[in-house]
Amino acid sequence: MTEAYLDIRDLSVALQHSGDRLLRRVSLAVRPGEVHALVGESGAGKSMIARAVFGILPKAVTILEGQVTIEGADLNGMSEAARRLFIGKRAAFIPQDPLTALNPSKRIADQISDRLIHILGMPKAKAHERAAALLEEVKIADPERVMRLYPHELSGGMRQRVLIAAAFAGEPRLIVADEPTTALDVTVQRQILALIAGMQARHGTALLFITHNLGVVAKLCQTASVLYAGKVVEQTSVRRLFADPRHAYTRALMAATPRYDRPEESLKPASPELMGELAREVAETDALWAKERAHG
Amino acid sequence: MAEARVIRVKAGPRLWLSGLWLTFFALAAIFAPLIVPHDPLAQDLMLGKLPPAWVAGHEPGYLLGTDSLGRDVLSRLISAARPALFVAIGAGLAACILGSVLGLIAGFFGGWTDRVISRIVDIWMAFPPVLLSILLVAFLNPSLQSVIIAIAIIDWTRFCRVVRAETMQQRRMDYVESARAMGLSSIATLAREVLPNVLPAIIVLLSLEMGIAVIVEAILSYVNLSVSTDQATWGSMIAEGRGIIYQAWWVLVFPMIALFLTVLAFSQFGEGLKERFDPVLR
Ligand SMILES: Nc1ncnc2c1ncn2[C@@H]1O[C@H](COP(=O)(O)OP(=O)(O)OP(=O)(O)O)[C@@H](O)[C@H]1O
Ligand SMILES: [Mg+2]
Numbered sequence: 312m313t314e315a316y317l318d319i320r321d322l323s324v325a326l327q328h329s330g331d332r333l334l335r336r337v338s339l340a341v342r343p344g345e346v347h348a349l350v351g352e353s354g355a356g357k358s359m360i361a362r363a364v365f366g367i368l369p370k371a372v373t374i375l376e377g378q379v380t381i382e383g384a385d386l387n388g389m390s391e392a393a394r395r396l397f398i399g400k401r402a403a404f405i406p407q408d409p410l411t412a413l414n415p416s417k418r419i420a421d422q423i424s425d426r427l428i429h430i431l432g433m434p435k436a437k438a439h440e441r442a443a444a445l446l447e448e449v450k451i452a453d454p455e456r457v458m459r460l461y462p463h464e465l466s467g468g469m470r471q472r473v474l475i476a477a478a479f480a481g482e483p484r485l486i487v488a489d490e491p492t493t494a495l496d497v498t499v500q501r502q503i504l505a506l507i508a509g510m511q512a513r514h515g516t517a518l519l520f521i522t523h524n525l526g527v528v529a530k531l532c533q534t535a536s537v538l539y540a541g542k543v544v545e546q547t548s549v550r551r552l553f554a555d556p557r558h559a560y561t562r563a564l565m566a567a568t569p570r571y572d573r574p575e576e577s578l579k580p581a582s583p584e585l586m587g588e589l590a591r592e593v594a595e596t597d598a599l600w601a602k603e604r605a606h607g
Numbered sequence: 608m609a610e611a612r613v614i615r616v617k618a619g620p621r622l623w624l625s626g627l628w629l630t631f632f633a634l635a636a637i638f639a640p641l642i643v644p645h646d647p648l649a650q651d652l653m654l655g656k657l658p659p660a661w662v663a664g665h666e667p668g669y670l671l672g673t674d675s676l677g678r679d680v681l682s683r684l685i686s687a688a689r690p691a692l693f694v695a696i697g698a699g700l701a702a703c704i705l706g707s708v709l710g711l712i713a714g715f716f717g718g719w720t721d722r723v724i725s726r727i728v729d730i731w732m733a734f735p736p737v738l739l740s741i742l743l744v745a746f747l748n749p750s751l752q753s754v755i756i757a758i759a760i761i762d763w764t765r766f767c768r769v770v771r772a773e774t775m776q777q778r779r780m781d782y783v784e785s786a787r788a789m790g791l792s793s794i795a796t797l798a799r800e801v802l803p804n805v806l807p808a809i810i811v812l813l814s815l816e817m818g819i820a821v822i823v824e825a826i827l828s829y830v831n832l833s834v835s836t837d838q839a840t841w842g843s844m845i846a847e848g849r850g851i852i853y854q855a856w857w858v859l860v861f862p863m864i865a866l867f868l869t870v871l872a873f874s875q876f877g878e879g880l881k882e883r884f885d886p887v888l889r
Contacts, residue, residue, distance in 0.1 A: 365788040370718055392792070399790020406788075411780035416803040425799075426789050 314383070315340035316517045317402075317485055322363060322377030323600075333359050333372065335542040335596055339519075341534075343484065346511060346518040348528040348549065350564065351538030357521045358407060359541070361487045364519070365404055366394050381485065399430040402485040403478040409471045409494055413462035419446075420458035423477045431481050445476035449506060468499040472506065479510055486511075487519045492527065504531060525565055529553060537561050540593050559585055622879035625872040632869050635685050636692035643682040644668065647839050651677035656855040672857045674847060680857060683839035684865055690833070690840050691821050691869065694754055698820035701759035703813045706766025711805065713767070714774025715797045725771070728764045736761050740823055741832060749832045757827075758820050766812055773805045807884035811877045818873030825866050841866045 322337045334356050341347040349357050362368045364379055366386060379386045381401055386394050403426075406412045413422055423445060424438035433441070439458075446454035449472040462470060471491060478486050491507065492500040508531050511518050520532055528535055528549055535552050537545040537560065545558040556562045563585055635642070645668075654677040660670050671680040713724040740757045747753035777783065778801065786800045787793070827833045828842030836843070841862040848859025 362784075367784060367787045395790040395792065398788075402788075404785050404788035406781035406785045408781045412782055412785055414782040414786075414800055414804070416806075417800075430790050 313342050315380075316343045316345075316382065317341040317364065317519065318378075318380045318383075319360070319364070320378045320380070322360070322379065323375040324359060324363060324368060324372050325375050327371050327373050332375070332597065332600075333541050334363070335540070335593070336377070336600070337536075337538070337541070337543055339536050339543065339546070341485065341517045341519050343517050344515045345534065346520055346532040348532035348535035349519060349521045349538060350523065350525060350528060350535055352523055352564075355538040356541035357523075357538060358489055360538075361404065361489050361519070361521060364487055365398055365402065366391075396430075399426075400481075401483055402487065403481060403483040405474050405478050405486065405488040405491050407489040407493070409467055409474060409491070412474055413470055415462055417461070418458065419460050419462070419465070419473055422462070422473060423458075423480050426477065426481055441480055442476070445480045446473070448479075448510070449473070449476045451476075467495055468503065471495060471499075471503050475503075475507060475510060479514055479516070482514065483516060485517045485519070487521070489521045490523070491520075493522070493524070507531065537564065539589060542593060542596055544592075560589060619879060619882065621875050622883070625875040625879060628868055628872040629876060632688055632872070633692055636688035639686050639689050643679075643685050644670070645679035645682045647678060647682040647686040648837060649678060653677065656851070656858075658855070659857050671861050672855065674844075674858045675851055675855065678839075680844075680861055683844060684841075684861055687839040687841045687844060687862065688865070690751055690828075690838060691824060691866075693751060694758070694824040695817040695820045695873070697751075697755040698758035698762070698823075699813055699817040701755060702762040702816055702820075703766055703809065705759060706763035707770045707805075707809050709763070710767040710770025711774050711797060711802065714771040715778055715793070715801060717775070717778075721771070724767065728767050731761075731764045734761075737823075737826065740827065741830065744827055744832045749827075749834075751824075751834050754824050754827050754833050755820075758823050762816060762819065765816065766809065769808055769812055770805055773808045774801060777801045777804050807880070811881045811884065814873055814877030814880060818870045818877070821866065821873065822870050 319339045324334045325332045423442035427433040427438035443454045545561045657673040659672040713721040743757040744753045786796045825842035828840040829846045844862035
C-alpha cells in the first residue's frame with residue numbers, strides 16, 4: 312500500500328451555535344493518482360469535507376477533532392498563510408455550481424492564468440501559453456478566441472471545461488471536484504466525465520470526486536466512501552461496493568440511482584425501516600462519541 | 608475589466624446627452640477664469656438689473672443680463688460651476704469610498720462585523736439628512752470643505768447599503784469559494800475577485816451621489832452656509848434673485864436652469880450606466 316496523498320482522520324465538525332455535528336469522525340484517504348468517490352445524498356456533508364480540506368469552512372462551523380494531512384503534513388498545525396500557500400500549490404478545487412464558479416467580470420484567460428501567476432509565480436506570457444494549451448486539452452475549439460470571452464458568453468458545458476482546465480493548469484497533485492456534472496444535461500455530463508477521466512489518467516492526479524450518482528462512481532473511481540449524515544457508513548473499493556454492498560443505505564442508494572432500463576425502480580422511496588435504522592445508528596454514534604469526550 | 612464591458616456596448620441617447628452636458632459643465636468649471644466675459648465679482652451700480660440680450664433695454668456684452676449690483680449673470684453662472692464641480696467630486700468620492708469600503712467589509716465578512724456596520728447605518732438613516740447637514744456645517748464653520756465633509760458623513764450610508772447587498776450576493780457565488788481554495792487571502796479575494804463585480808453598482812451610485820451633492824451645496828449656499836460671498840454659487844445666486852424676481856427674473860431663472868440641468872444630467876448619467884451594466888452582469 313502506498314502512502315496516502317490526502318489523509319483525513321477522525322474529522323468532526325459542528326455548528327458553532329447549536330453544537331450539532333455536521334461531520335462525524337470522517338476518515339478518508341486518497342492515494343497518489345487514485346480516484347476516490349465521496350457519495351451521499353444532499354446535505355450529507357460532502358461539500359463540508361471539501362471545504363475542510365482547503366481550510367475554507369464557513370465561519371459558523373468549527374472543527375471539533377481530527378486532522379487533514381496532505382503529503383504527510385498536518386494542515387491544522389500550519390499558520391493560516393502557510394497553509395494557504397501549501398494547499399494552493401498542491402491542490403485545486405472544482406466547485407459545485409459551474410454557473411457561478413467562474414468570476415463574471417474576468418476573461419477566460421485570466422480565470423485560468425491568475426492561479427498560475429499569483430499562486431505559482433509563473434511569468435505572464437508563459438501562463439497565457441499554458442492556459443491556451445489547457446483549453447486545447449479540454450477540447451475547446453479556437454482557444455485564443457475563447458480566452459478573450461467572458462463566462463456569460465459560454466454554455467454550461469464549456470464553462471465546466473474551462474473549470475477543469477483551470478484546475479489542471481497548475482499541475483496539482485490533488486483535485487477535489489464537487490459534483491462537477493450534476494448541473495449538466497445527460498449527454499454533456501457523459502462528455503465531461505470522459506474528459507475528467509482522461510485528464511486524470513494523463514496527469515496522474517489524485518482525485519476526490521464528490522457525487523450523489525453511483526452510476527458515475529462505477530465508471531470513474533477506484534475506491535469510495537459512502538456518507539450519510541456526516542458519517543462514513545461504508546468505505547471500500549468500487550468493485551467490492553457494487554459486488555457486495557455491506558450497508559443497507561448503500562443498497563438503497565443503488566436502488567435510487569436512475570436506471571434507464573428499469574425506470575420504475577428509480578422511483579422507489581427509501582423505506583421507513585431503513586430511515587429508522589439510520590437514525591438509530593447516527594444517535595448511537597453520537598452517544599458513544601459524547602461518552603468518550605466526557606471521559607477525556 | 609469593468610471598463611472593457613462599458614466600451615463593448617453602445618451608449619444610448621440618455622448617456623450621450625447627459626454625458627455631453629456634464630462635459631460642458633466640467634469644462635466650464637475648470638476653465639472658468641479664462642472664459643468668463645466679465646469679472647464675476649465686479650460691481651457697477653450704473654449697470655444694475657440689465658436684462659438678457661433678447662429683452663428690450665439690454666446692454667451689449669451682457670448676454671444673460673446683470674444682477675442688482677451690476678454683476679454679469681453669465682460670468683457668475685460659469686464661475687459658480689467651480690464650487691459645484693468641486694463639491695460633486697469631493698463629496699461624491701468621499702461618501703463613495705467611506706460607504707463602499709464599509710459595505711464591502713460588512714457584506715464579505717458577515718457575522719458581527721456586518722451586524723455592527725448595519726446597525727450604524729440604520730441609526731444614521733434615522734436622522735433627516737438636510738437638517739443634519741445644516742447642523743453639521745454650522746458646527747464645522749461654513750466653507751466648501753465643511754460642505755463636503757457634511758455630505759460625506761451623511762450620505763456614505765447610501766453606498767454602504769447597496770454595496771453590502773451586492774457583495775453578499777457575490778459572496779454566495781462559487782467563484783469566491785474557489786478563489787479562497789486556490790490560496791487567496793480574504794482581502795485579496797475581496798479586492799481582486801469580488802470588487803470588480805460590485806464596481807458597476809458603485810459607479811452608478813457615484814454618479815447619482817454627485818448630483819445629490821450639487822443640490823445639497825446649492826441648498827447650503829442658499830441659506831448662506833457654504834462658501835464666503837466672494838465666490839458666486841448657484842444657490843446664493845438663487846437666493847439673491849428671489850428678492851428681485853419681479854424686477855429682474857433672470858437673476859433667479861438662469862442659475863436654477865443650470866442647477867436643474869446639472870443635477871438631472873448626473874442622475875440620468877447614472878441611470879444610463881445602470882442600463883448598460885445590467886444585461887451583462889445579471
Ligand atoms: N454555511 C453553512 N452554515 C451552516 N450550516 C451549513 C452551511 N453550509 C452547509 N451547512 C449544513 O451542513 C450540512 C452539510 O452540507 P453540505 O453542503 O456539505 O452538503 P452536501 O453533501 O454537499 O449536499 P449537496 O449534495 O446538496 O451539495 C447540511 O446540513 C447543511 O445544512
Ligand atoms: Mg455540496
